[in-house]
Structure formats: C-alpha cells, structure tokens
Amino acid sequence: MARMIFVNLPVADLTRAIAFYEAIGARKELRFSDDTGACMVISETITVMLLTHAKFGGFTPRPIADARKATEVLLCLSAESKVAVDEMVGAAAAAGGGADPAPKQDYGFMYGRAFEDPDGHIWEVMWMDLAAFDAWRAQQSAA
Template identity: 60%
Template sequence: MSKMIFINLPITDLARSTAFYEAIGGRKEPKFSNDQAAMIVLSDAINVMLLTHDFYKGFTGKPIADAHRSSQVILALSADSTANVDATVEKAASAGGKADPGPRQEMGKLMYERSFEDPDGHHWEVVWMDASAAERGASAFEEA
C-alpha cells in the first residue's frame, strides 16, 4: 500500500466545512464521519479530516490557532491544467471560501499557481506545473 496523508483541520462548523470541501471536489467518507468529524477524500492518497474544536483538542494540548489571523501551514494540491487551477479556486470562492489570499504565481509555460482559504481560514494552493519542468526540478525555473 502506498503512503497516504491525513490532514487534520480544526473547524468551527462541521456542516459548513463538509459542504465546502464537497463543493471543491472532495467526497465525504461516511465510515469515518460522525457529528464530531468528517473525512473528506480528495484523492486515493489525500484525505482531509475535519474535526470540531472540541474533538481536535483531544489530540493536542496546544491552543488551536485562528487561521484567519495566523499562519502555520500552507497546503498545496497539484492540478492537471491551468484551467483546473482556476476552476478549483472559483469553486472555493463560490462555496464560501476566499480566492487568492496569496499572490498568483505565473511562470510562463512552466508553472501556474493560485490559492484559496476555506471558511476557517486554512490556506490552500492549487498548482499546475509543466511535466518537463517538474522533471528538471529547480533548474527549470532558474533557466526561465
């Protein structure tokens, strides 16, 4: 089995957050969802665990940050095309998120990136990268 990632996010309104992530293309997994948490499947390897604050507190003794006011992590998802980047960000904005809290990054034919925040302020980037640029790595961007 390949490795999977489970991103645990503290959220203030489970129904609102579930609807948001479904609107941007996620699928709720009922087997791991209840009135305190919802598992949202983004791909075969990426899952977002939406946890109410009370439930989230059971996993850490640290205070929960207000993602509208501070940043701890920026999460990034790949996209198949620049059009898919735009579509994902627009879906996020239409579903109650915020489009482009970070700067757009347009690197010609090499890379295109936009971002969004979910209703709780969690910052996500959506990135398309040319396959040959990805294969060459950082040198592709130095040559551009």
Template identity: 65%
Template structure:
C-alpha cells in the same frame, strides 16, 4: 502499501466545512465520519479530517490558532492544467472561500493560485508543465531570478 496523508484541520462549523469541501470536489467518507469529525477524500492518497474544536482538543492541548490571522502551514495540491487551477479557485469562492490569500504565481511553466476555506486554512492549487518539471527547479524559476 501505498503511503497516504491525512490532514487534520480544526473547524468551527463541521457541516459548513463539509459543504465547502464537497463543493471543491472532496467526497465525504461516512465510515470515518460522525458528528465530531468528517473524513473528506481528495484523492486515493489524500484525506482531510475535519475536526470540531472539541474533537481537536482530544488530540492536543495546543491552542487552535485563528487561521484568518495566522498561518502555520500552506497546503498545496496539483491540477492537470492552468484552467483547472482557475476552476478550483472559482469553486472554492462559490462555496464561501476567499480567493488568492497568497500571491498568484505565474512562471509560464508553473502556475499557482490559492484559496482559504471558511476557517481560514490556505490551500494552494498549482499546475506545472511536466516537461519543465522533469528538468528540475531551475526550469521553474522566473526569468532573471
């Protein structure tokens, strides 16, 4: 069986978050969604579970950090081109996200931008030249690094 990842994110407003994730290309899976959680499918192997704060609290007693002011994780997804990176960022901004909360990275053979969702969770979007990627990390470093 192919391994999958389910990213769990606490959200303040479930419906607003569903609308946001649908606007950036995710599809809601109604089989694993209710009024406390929504399973948003990004790809066959990447799913984001949006959880109300009350639902989140059933999994852990740890405090939900305010992702607008702190970060514990940066989530990164790939795209097929530089233009697709820019398009994904633009869709996120159109849906109420914040563009580029982390620095844009442009190494020629690798390009990345980011956006924050309405709850402040940061998503990095990146493209890398397949030929350069095959050469390993050194090919992806900026000149003179």
C-alpha cells in the same frame, strides 16, 4: 499500499466545512465521519479530517490556532492544468471560501493560485509542466 496523508483541520462549523469541501470536489467517507468529525477524501492518497474544535483539542495539548490571524501551515494540491487550477479556486470562492489570499504565481512552466476555506485554512493549487521546468533549469545551470 501507497503512502497516504491525512490532514487534520479544526473547524468552527462542521456542516459548513463539509459543504465547502464537497463543493471543491472532496467526497465524504461516511465510515469515518460522525457529528464531531468528517473524513473528506480528496484523492486515493489525500484525506482531510474536518474536526470540531472540541474533537481537535482532544489530540493536542496546545491551543488551536486561529488560521485567520496566524499561518499554521500551507497546504498545496497539484492540478492537471492551468484551467483546473482556476476551476478549483473558482469553486472554492463560489462555496464561501476566499480566492487568492496570496498573489497568483505564473512562471510559464508553473502556475498557481490559492484559496482560503471558511475557517481560514489556506490551500494552494499548483500546475507544473515538468518538461518545461527541466528545460528552464538546464538553461539556468548553463548561465
């Protein structure tokens, strides 16, 4: 079995958060969802657990950070192309998120943008041409 990652995020409005993540391509897994949390499957190996503040608070003795005021974590998803990066950020904005809370990154071999979900969690979306990166890195090493 491939190693998986489960990202747990506190959300103020579970219904709104579910709708947002569905709009950017996640699928709700009903077996692991109830009125206090939703399991949102992004890929075979990436799952986001959206948890009400009360539910999330049961897993940690620390206060829940306000993601609009402090950076708790930066999450990054890969994309298959530059177009796919732009499509995901566009879908996030159309679903009530914020597009480009940080500047776009375009290095030729790598292209990235970011979006903010309705609770302020920032997700980066990156595409990379590994062959072009390897050529760039070889050129840097030779210089």
